[in-house]
Amino acid sequence: MGRRLATLGIGADAAAWGAAGERLRACGIGRLPVRWSEAEAQTQVLLRELQADAGVAKPTHPAVKKLLRLLPEALEEDVRLATLAPRVGLSVGRLSHLFSAQVGFPLRPYILWLRLHRAAEHLQQGASLTEAAHAAGFTDSAHLNHAFRRTFGLKPSEIAGVVEWVRPPSR
Numbered sequence: 001m002g003r004r005l006a007t008l009g010i011g012a013d014a015a016a017w018g019a020a021g022e023r024l025r026a027c028g029i030g031r032l033p034v035r036w037s038e039a040e041a042q043t044q045v046l047l048r049e050l051q052a053d054a055g056v057a058k059p060t061h062p063a064v065k066k067l068l069r070l071l072p073e074a075l076e077e078d079v080r081l082a083t084l085a086p087r088v089g090l091s092v093g094r095l096s097h098l099f100s101a102q103v104g105f106p107l108r109p110y111i112l113w114l115r116l117h118r119a120a121e122h123l124q125q126g127a128s129l130t131e132a133a134h135a136a137g138f139t140d141s142a143h144l145n146h147a148f149r150r151t152f153g154l155k156p157s158e159i160a161g162v163v164e165w166v167r168p169p170s171r
Helices: 001-005 015-019 036-051 063-071 079-087 092-103 106-125 129-135 141-152 156-163
Strands: none
Touching: 015 079, 063 079, 063 092, 063 106, 079 092, 092 106, 106 129, 106 141, 106 156, 129 141, 141 156
């Protein structure tokens, strides 16, 4: 993700980043959403603006599509490239290259993101830190805590107590 941001050519100047973000302020979002439908609408507006000139396409290779469908349910299993590649019919090197090229970042950070998301869901549902860690495929709560802090800058317990989790309506 950092490499992709670097390709924007904005540099390290905070004022330049502020100017680059001006497009998002101009989208007309003035207040935080209260209902799921408002959050969804605001997110779509921001995503359209961000992707307007990005040219980012969805993965098209069948093996990458298959892996993206498979991974959320396979987090308890062995999710190393060497194990996943045969499941989608590719070599380790080819899968690694294709995944990074089509998804935009390597497989390991993607798996970590899925695990953090699953742990957050379990915390939201009232699970203990240890239960959430095990449900998400972390070896223990210390490992989950470290990954959460490295990714979000906060401990899971801080997020669970502060963040209001917005869920889509049941359909």
